[in-house]
Amino acid sequence: MQQEVVLAMLAKEPSHGYELRARLGRALGPVAEGISEGQMYVTLTRLEKGGFVARCDAPAERSDRKVYCLTPTGQERVTEWMSDVTWPRPDLAEFHMKLIAAAQSALADPISIIDAQRRDLLRRLREVGRAVMEEQKDSDAALLLEGVVLRLQADLRWLQACESVWTKRRTRK
């Protein structure tokens, strides 16, 4: 489970592992089935060790009911992550969670995130497209680059869909 996603979810409010898992399940649907509660706890423990989250409940509580909250370091990391346009491959779940977490925590505007990502991908598509032109037709390099182009196109279309849906959500409010 991508650690930044968990951090971003905590940005909304302190939660315990059970709740986080539930929220993940609602946001990801069937994609979340592969993620167990156990994995959630492992991630939380690592984050705690890294200093990004901390327990913020009474120590007397049972271990499975530990409530975690963001530390200032963790908050910083989340903000950084929000504006990072590094494109995660091939798993789209991370970007998807980024948008949801941003909306739920009011940390950033999901549509701006989408726009920024889109712009970035467009520029990359342009670069790769040019590169394809300069290669010999049907060469190895050209073939690989063609694959990159096609995936970028597919991702751009998904981003278009994201923007469409998130705009509708905004206008509904």
Added chain:
Amino acid sequence: MGKLLLVWRLVVKDVRRYTAEALLLVIAIAAAAATLSLGLSLYGATNDPYAQTRAATNGPDVVATVFPPGPDNNAPANPTELKPLEHASGVIASSGSFPVTWATLRANGTTAAAEVEGRDTARSFVDQPKVTEGSWVRSGGVVVERGFATGLGVRVGDRITLAGHAFEVVGIAVTAAFPNYTRLCYIGCDEPNVSGDPGLVWLTEADEHRVSQWASEPVAYFLNLKLKDPATAEVFANARDNGSATAPRLFSWQGIRTADSRIVANAQIVLLTGSWLLGLLAIGSVAVLVGGRMAEQSRRVGLLKAVGGTPSFVATVLLAENLLLALCAAAIGLLVGWLAAPLIDGPGAGLLGAANVTTITATTVGIVVAVAVAVALLSTLVPAIRAARTSTVRFLDDAARTPRRRAWMIASSRHLPIPMLIGARLAARRPRRLLLNIFSIAITASGIVAVLVVHAAASNSQQGFFAPGNPINARLNQVTTVLSVMLVLLASVNAVFIAWATVLDARHASAVTRALGATRRQAIMGLAVVQMLPAFVGAILGIPGGIAIYAGAKSGGGTSVPPVLWLVAVVLGTVLVVGALTTVPAQIGARRSIAEILRSEAA
């Protein structure tokens, strides 16, 4: 039941949506129907008029005449010489003998010669002249033979004078016992005091005797015989006619008919030709209509299918709509034909001395309705079957075929100014429509040129149909004028219809050409050129065509060529009128924005 209702609703909606096109179709079919019905009735009235009259009047198989003997004609003829013939072998019935004399007739300021036959007021078995207007003879009343009346312009109720004494025209009738007006004397005339070709009138026997005294004319006697075997009439007549001046002269009905046909031949052929011209033009318009409607239907088929109709349902809707429109149009056309028929039939039949048959017969109605239904069927079935994709059908459907390519036309049109370039290329795309166009215009132009030739010949006495001053000329003019007007009207409707079909067909090509930089005016002029080219060719073809028609009608004798100026006027006029007619649908078509047309019509 619900399905029928649905079909009805769709039809109504479609007609309301495309009202202009439906109206145009109705007008076009009605025009063709009217023309066809007129052509048919004219043909019926003018085809073998003698036979019609003979049947209607129970005409005689042999006419026997006896004239006064002697050069001074003071002694009357002896009717008893005819008596033996009444009982000759082979004779089954007879009527007469009737007294015949001659007198000068004055009517409406015209003076003419009249041959007067005295008859019973009661009906005769053989040769009872058929009264087409008014009633039969009575004391003081005269019945005028139809051809003679048409020539004089005399009508029931008019007052005329015979040998200076007044009579009232009480009726107009036709007979098969005498040849038509101006050839009466074939069966014998004796009128030293009366000049000119006489026409036939009937009076009561008493009045007839008075007239012969007033006119100081001798009285001859005519007897009508009916044979057991009418075919032997000529043999019968020849056997008993020894050619002597005093003995009875006999004439067979075949002989009378021949004499008849010599006069009526010209008029008859003019009228028959007219009816053929009308019929051909009507068929030409039907072809135009079917082609144009089919082009439109393919759009509708596409729309209905897109809405979810099965092919058979689509065909039903289209057929219902087309039948509805076609039958309405056929009714309108028949009505117009019935109303217009007297304009031609009257004078026509009168010219031919024919009995007035009903102008619109059941046969005519049947043919016209059948043609209208055929138009509806053809224009529905072809696109409907095409929807099921049969290759045979592609041949019939103009619109489905990719436009033809004529490399030489495309290459040579590059040198032409833009409107002509556009027009020539568009015309070359649909060669069959081009031919149809030429055909339609050529027929019309031929008719007009033939009329012009008649006019030109009329002023030249050597070649006129009849002697100058003959009143029949005026009647012939009237008939030919009406025929010409009808030809022009139908040809105009055709031209508009073809223009509209062309505009529809060329919509995509016009839009692309305009998108590439042609102005709207160039595009419209191009469409006009598409029609003007065949109009020019058709008009040129009409010149020899019209002259040939006249020559054919004249059957021998010279033909005259109308003044070149008139011919040039006909050609120019045709081209200009057709061009003008085309610009109307072209302007309407050019109103849509190019973007809209290109969007809706994929290449």
Added chain:
Amino acid sequence: MNGSPTVLVHARGLRKEYGSGEGLVRALDGVDLDVSRGEAVAVMGPSGCGKSTLLHLIGGLDRPDAGELTVAGQRVDEFSERALACLRRDEIGFVFQAFHLMDELTAQENVELPALLAGCSPGEARSRATVLLEEVDLADRARHLPSMLSGGQRQRVAIARALANDPEIVLADEPTGNLDSAAAFDVLRLLEGLHAKGLTLVIVTHDERIATTADRLISMRDGAFVDETQLTGGSRGQLGTFADWERLTLDRRRPS
């Protein structure tokens, strides 16, 4: 005209509506656009967003209901129909999604048609067509009818036709919409080539690949511009990073 303008297309407040009452559709709702000489602009958006309408207005195929539009230095929103026709003929080359070639003309006859309409002699028009067909690599198909050409070849003929009168601007409406990816690639190459030669292009497309060949990418929705991305400018050299990513074993970035 004072010299050749550097802004070839200048639009302010363009509006276009279709239908009326209940069925009123605002195809364009107040659009502003500037296109400089030599610039390639791509317009993307969902269907019905008005991008084709915008192109039709710039190309003089339709008139705006409101707003001002200057193309090649002339106020075309005030043009008569005749002047628009001249504009289409001399300044603008249009490439359509459906090609819109004349079915009964060969490739070279299609290409020479605009030149003939502009009044060139047949010989001139023919030689120009030959040159253009060579440029789009279809010299050997000059005498073929469109029905004998593939989709990609037809579009290339259409592009050659658009260039017949040496236009200032080429407008392309979904040029690869009806093409498979291989044919689309050929068209892409052509358009790139034209852009490299300095031609001004406005391309409406849903294909991101085509769109990213432009200098500027505009997104439209519901008749208005919603986004504009400048694609030229920015450094190259990010290619290495891509290659890293495409390694089959993927290392996810971890917070350090």
